[in-house]
Amino acid sequence: MTLAEKLVARAAGRDSVRPGEIVTCRVDLAMMHDSGGPRRVKPMLERLGVGVWDPAKVVVISDHYVPAVDAESAAILDLTRKWVQDAGIDAFHDMQGICHVVLPERGHLRPGLFVVGGDSHSTTGGAFGAFMIGIGSTEMAGVLATGEIWIRVPPTIRLGWLGRLGPGLSAKDMVLKMCGALGMSVGNYKALEYAGPAVAALDMTERMVLANMAAELGGKVGLIAPDETTLAYLRDAGAGPAEAGDWQTDPEAEIEATHDFDAGTLEPQVAAPHSPENAADVDAHAGVAIDQAYIGACTGAKLSDLHMAATVLRGRRVAPGVRLLVAPASTRTTQQAAADGTLAVLTEAGGILLPSGCGACAGLGAGVLAEGEVCISSTARNFQGRMGHAGSQVYLGSPYTVAAAAVAGRITDPRGMLTEQAA
Amino acid sequence: MSTETGHAWVYGDNVDTDVLAPGAYMKLPVEELAKHCLEAIDPGFAGAVRPGDVVVGGENFGMGSSREQAALALIELGVAAVVAKSFARIFYRNAMNLGLPVLVCAEIDGIARGDELRIDAQRGRVENLSQGSVLQCEPIPDHLLAMIADGGLLPHLEKKLAGGRA
Structure with a gap:
């Protein structure tokens, strides 16, 4: 199986899954911000007459309307703070930074997790070997009510990077190069997996750039198999026990397409x-x-x-x-x-x-x-x-x-x- | 689902969520936000679109943000369906979750702005009354058809939860 298939199979409680299948996954972690989060899901949960399925599995981060600049943004933040308290959610990071950066920084991510985020750049979590997808607010309300979500198992596209980046070049140049070469819908309904020596050489904050902008390539997820670099970051972040384990694509796994690039000849993009x-x-x-x-x-x-x-x-x-x-x-x-x-x-x-x-x-x-x-x-x-x-x-x-x-x-x-x- | 007809608003590839729901208006109620829907690429749209009209896009319609106001703004303006060659995955789910049918249709190139269309989401058909043609779209998966028939994810869940309690 591919890394993506292994991650989905685990969350679906299955031994294996195949691309195209529709499966229901148990959600390990749900992340929301102040724009698409409480202000939108609160009335939906009230309509359904239910609370949050498991407050310990929800992280809320205020980052869109911070700090408040007018009465409307202040009201959104006020609602966010009150709802988090009412819902019994302890993991609330208020004005501590942007959700995709704060989530791993505060140790919430680990390899193997199935995570939903109420923001399109939630693909960032894939840098840590988590299956993390972006969803909208109504979808989030469904997750908060049930702890589950349906997904179609994605085929995997491998984006391979050979060679080594020269001075003055970065992961942003790599991902913009891919956007230019492959377009913004190449990853639509698909799992993107970044691999190769130039990816392995990146530190975690740089790997996050590739995973983050999987969204710009249209990807459902942007995965990087965890390794010693991942585990060292997670130890520093206090993420709790984490293993790279079997969270990698098997050599014989079926890949839909491979696109290779050379970091050594890459120009600033x-x-x-x-x-x-x-x-x-x-x-x-x-x-x-x-x-x-x-x-x-x-x-x-x-x-x-x-x-x-x-x-x-x-x-x-x-x-x-x-x-x-x-x-x-x-x-x-x-x-x-x-x-x-x-x-x-x-x-x-x-x-x-x-x-x-x-x-x-x-x-x-x-x-x-x-x-x-x-x-x-x-x-x-x-x-x-x-x-x-x-x-x-x-x-x-x-x-x-x-x-x-x-x-x-x-x-x-x-x-x-x-x-x-x-x- | 609808037997009503509406007029086509035709756009190109990669219509993004920032033009559907511009960030500057995101903190306002959807009634206000909707007045600016597609403003950056078609300033006349929000004022002229009529209930039952259909938005037609090219590849990767709704790319970008997860903000479901992109779909909600279209619903607020009375848009009955979106037909496109392909959709960005989050927009696709958001629209269906909110009860807005979205149809994947390879053969939309012949649709002209203002054409009168009749959409049948259940059967995945677009009838172009202006041109006397019928376009066959990709079928919507059964579990999504059931959800749309209920009016979207929330009413669907309400029904399920009520069933569980009964």
Whole structure:
């Protein structure tokens, strides 16, 4: 069996499953945020007249409307806090960062789990060998009421990465390359599994970028088989006993398709408006003048991302007329970046710190764009109007590339600006 | 399911959830949010769409976020069904869960904006009255047809839970 099939079989209480079968799975963990969570599921559960099936298996994280900027967002957060208390949910991380980063940081994920998340980037959990899928709010209400969900067993597509990334390249370049080469629906109804030496060489925060943006490839899940790197992260996070065990695709398992890429020849990638699949080598967009550089979101503002930006920004200044906004992905990220000197590098270069949350990535918080403005962003999506006015333009790139554009005032290859690693 | 007819609103590939339910309006009630549905790519849509109309998309309709307001906004505006070559998986489930039939249909290229359509979700058929053609869609799995017949996941669960208590 593939890793995906093994994970689904376990959750369905079966010895084996085959792609295309519809099975009912027991949910080990359900994660919600303030936007799609309590404010939407509360009235649904009340209508059904039931409570949460198992409060110990539910994690709630406020990240979309934090901190409140008006009466509506304050009311959403107030409702979230009250509902969590009423429902008896202990695992509530309020304003601690973006759910996909906080969930593993606080030790909630382990290999083998079947997890649902009320957000499309829930695929991030696949980096830890968990079968984690994104679902909508009504679906979540069904899970909260019953502890179960139906799924169609997905076939697996293997995305293999050979070689080794060069300096100034990152997982974001890898995943944008795949978006450009394969398009945004290649993974629709399918399990994506990332493998190969260039994937094994990535640390967990970088692996999370690949799993996170499985969503941009259309995947149901974005899996990476757990290994010693995974287990070391989980030990540090206090995740409890975890084993890599048999959570890997068997050599003889049936794979629907394999796509191989070479990390050694990969160039920095930039995706033009309005889609991640408009990705191309940075040279294709070099010279495009920018108004804003944004380092933020679950996929683009973890500690490793801030380190990348710092290697470019050390001893440099943001170009006149350009603003660099940095929204660390979690409060823990901020603490670590403060302790190791990274934050000072970013702010001395002229970067402006924003709260930890989904923020401008989802068009919600500080840093949205005016008509005609151009932004380069380390986030996952550049759909039209997502980050502000429908007439704004968003390019996507790695934290290296975003930082280099902030310094140059225009999109440029970051490899000419690399300094020593910040930490 | 419906024997009513409606007019087609035709869009291309990769219609995303940010244009269906723009983030800036996500904290507002769905009645307000729906006024901005598809605004970025078709500013006239929300004001002109009529109950019973049908949205027609290309590949990967509803890609992006898990926000079910993307489907809810269409329901709020009275859209009777979405027909597309393929759907992003979360949108597909959200729409069905909310009782909005979504049909996967390979042959939609001939449908023109404004064509009069009649949708039969149970039989997976789209009748194009303007062009005198009938399109066959992929059949909806039985367990989803049962759910849509109940009006969506919540009424379906209500029925099941009531059955369990009876």
